[in-house]
Amino acid sequence: MTITLTSGEWSSYAASHTARVDALLSGHLERRRRREAHPVEDFLFTYYPIRPNQLRVWHPGPGVRLLDAASYSERRGYQVVDGVAALDSAEITRRTDSITWIRRLLAATLDRQPQFGCFGLHEWAMVYRTPDVRHAAWPLRLGAEGTDQVVESHKIGCSHFDAFRFFTDAARPRNTLQPTRGSQPQLEQGGCLHANMDLYKWAGKLMPFTPSALLLDCFELARDIRTLDMRASPYDLADLGYAPVRIETVEGKAEYTAAQRGFADRARPLRRQLVELCDHLLG
Template sequence: MSSPDPLVAHHDRVRVLTEPEWCARERAHAERMRRWTGPYLRRRARGEKHPVHDFLFQYYSYRPSQLERWHPGPGVVLAGEAARRFLERPEYHEVPGGVALDLAAFDGKRAETARRLLTLLTATAARAPRLNCFGLHEWAMVYRQDADQVRHNQVPLRLGPAGTDAVVESLPLRCGHYDAFRFFTPPARPLNEPQPTRATRPELEQPGCLHANMDLYKAAFRLSPFVPAELVADCFELAVAIRELDMRASPYDLRPLGYAPIPVETPSGRAEYARQQAEFARRAAPLRHELVARCHDLPTLGG
């Protein structure tokens, strides 16, 4: 009798998927993600830019082909001869009854990345959402900047350069997300309270922040393939929806692309932004908790 497989021994319940079952999930995942990867790849081939959706593929380092690739996650055995093609991937191995993820591959750099993610995710989940930044990070990224240096200079500023600068100067900047703050223009940085750094992320990250909730996608793909591809897809689609709100509240005029502005320079616009921000915090919470649970289930992180 063969010795117990580490993956099987680690999980109380191991699910065996028949070949038709896992093939159907694999196809469904690829089709779901091609809704987004297909248009991006076609735009890229034509040399076209999309100021909203390209961010999901250019800022985040997960390639379209990786996003389309299905993984079952730990605790799943893929049955059938076709499952042997998963053995071409370094994280998989043969087990009794089929092919599964090899949890022994989750070590070293992967484990250290997951520890940092777990610290950040847990700290963020423990805080109440803060809803008073009003999306002004995008405004601070173009504050007092020459037109040819604006990030999306193919799109006009809705209020023009002077009007954009006036909004930044009339409202408090309260961005606590380091990866947004680091793109502020030099004149905007001293206006922000607080002054986030990479080291202070666990102290400042909070669940009302749009970028913290978009970054659930980054956490999910950095844990891949040791989380199910469907969880990565859920986080990606949340990030798409958040990115649309992010840019609707930005200083850019995206009406020709079908995005109605949320005018955060007005009280009603700020109220609408905060309402949607709270809704995204609500939607992000179960995904953040699922990522935390998945981290705890990994063998070197307490599973």
């Protein structure tokens, strides 16, 4: 089924999308103008490759034709004929291998039982027994020795390769798993904060095929997860207004797990929508 939108219709959708993006990014852009770093919110713009200007562009997704949309001829992935814009099937064909891999990973994660026992220890393992911490401007809440003791007194079971690869050399052997890029589809699971943050990455990699509303839903999920990720980290971010989730305590573990389950519930329908998008493109 194909939907055709008039210029007035799709321009209205595009304007609403731009307004939503501007509201989401206002703090980041203001800090960027002041050249002010932020250890929590900058992550979505330094770790993930999607730039603010890319987010502001509205994409309707597959099965939608835009009338009087000659401007889309300048955008990669679109074909414009007589002023009517639609996704370019040749671009979809060119990216079939990438779409297939993303679909495999997302579907495998969707089908796997979520795990909720990691307590965010990946962030602690990234600073274990090293003076070279990633956010050196912010102190460790328990100090270096106390942080190391937390790592040594817990079983670490990180399943996410892109978190594990930042573990210190001393921390890697302590992980019960040894994730690799190749084993990612076999290990990734829906309770993992980073796997759920990465829905934003996969939605971005599927642009311009990803409907912009879905992309921004994934962005908002990643933003909220990042906040928990850093509140549960060893860093003391109280001066920024982030109350710590003290995962070294019984109460902190319960708080973390409850939030983790909530994020897994939010991520599941978004992951399913991305799988369905891949199926539509591949079909």
